[in-house]
Amino acid sequence: MAKSGSHVVVVGGTKGIGRAVADALGEKAVVWSRERGVDATDSESVRVAAERLLVQQGAPWGLVHCVGDFYEAPLLSTEPLEFGKLIASNLTSALLVTQAIVPSMLAAKCGRVVLFAAAGAGKHRAMSRAPAYFAIKAALVHLARSLAAECAPSSVTVNVVSPGLVVHEHSHEASQRRILPRVPMGRLGTTAELAGVVRWLLSEQSGYMTGEDITVDGGLQL
Numbered sequence: 001m002a003k004s005g006s007h008v009v010v011v012g013g014t015k016g017i018g019r020a021v022a023d024a025l026g027e028k029a030v031v032w033s034r035e036r037g038v039d040a041t042d043s044e045s046v047r048v049a050a051e052r053l054l055v056q057q058g059a060p061w062g063l064v065h066c067v068g069d070f071y072e073a074p075l076l077s078t079e080p081l082e083f084g085k086l087i088a089s090n091l092t093s094a095l096l097v098t099q100a101i102v103p104s105m106l107a108a109k110c111g112r113v114v115l116f117a118a119a120g121a122g123k124h125r126a127m128s129r130a131p132a133y134f135a136i137k138a139a140l141v142h143l144a145r146s147l148a149a150e151c152a153p154s155s156v157t158v159n160v161v162s163p164g165l166v167v168h169e170h171s172h173e174a175s176q177r178r179i180l181p182r183v184p185m186g187r188l189g190t191t192a193e194l195a196g197v198v199r200w201l202l203s204e205q206s207g208y209m210t211g212e213d214i215t216v217d218g219g220l221q222l
């Protein structure tokens with residue numbers, strides 16, 4: 001197996017926020033997405049991609065997971081099938097990629113993991129706009145904290161970024177338009193603003209921070 005490198009796996013790096021992260025990283029980015037032949041909800045697909053990566057390039061410095069479908073519906077009319085798909089997209093995929101990659105970081109005794117939740121998910125209150133989605137993102141925040149505790153002795157940090165309303169070509173325009181009047185900054189966030197936070201979390205300078213959930217929402221949760 002090759003030694004640890006400076007490359008960063010960006011899961012979901014072909015669209016939206018993930019693409020901005022991959023663009024900012026340039027040639028250091030190793031992009032995984034279904035379009036690139038990796039389905040992060042499928043354990044075999046992730047296993048094959050991770051094995052290839054670890055043999056060819058060694059342990060990555062960073063893992064950024066930007067996958068996470070959105071779903072708006074009251075809880076009582078949320079279809080079980082949709083609920084299962086949401087769990088797979090937001091939660092199972094995060095667990096599969098961390099299980100496939102993070103052990104190599106622990107062995108290298110360095111690394112950064114960045115997961116994506118959503119602004120407000122970590123708060124103890126009702127999230128009526130998209131309750132199933134926010135409940136699953138809350139589980140992701142909790143999962144990240146436990147992972148951070150498991151990884152801290154090896155100097156691998158695990159943090160969560162929780163965006164508010166971020167505009168890009170696939171963002172949920174109608175839903176964002178309804179919420180926008182409540183954003184104190186009066187505008188949507190950009191993918192570059194999220195990528196900037198991720199870049200800092202991936203840097204050497206962030207090394208003493210782990211298990212945190214960083215909200216980037218123009219003040220929406222204030």
Ligand SMILES: NC(=O)c1ccc[n+]([C@@H]2O[C@H](COP(=O)([O-])OP(=O)(O)OC[C@H]3O[C@@H](n4cnc5c(N)ncnc54)[C@H](OP(=O)(O)O)[C@@H]3O)[C@@H](O)[C@H]2O)c1
Nearest residue numbers: 012013014015016017033034035039040067068116118166
């Ligand atoms: N945009 C916002 O306003 C906002 C707000 C709050 C939270 N978030 C969270 O921030 C993260 C990024 O959001 P985004 O809006 O940038 O997402 P997005 O535009 O939907 O992009 C998702 C990325 O993940 C990939 N992907 C989806 N399913 C996948 C799978 N099964 N396996 C591998 N790759 C998969 C997609 O590429 P392929 O289709 O090629 O697979 C794409 O590159 C998500 O976790 C989202 O829940 C976003």
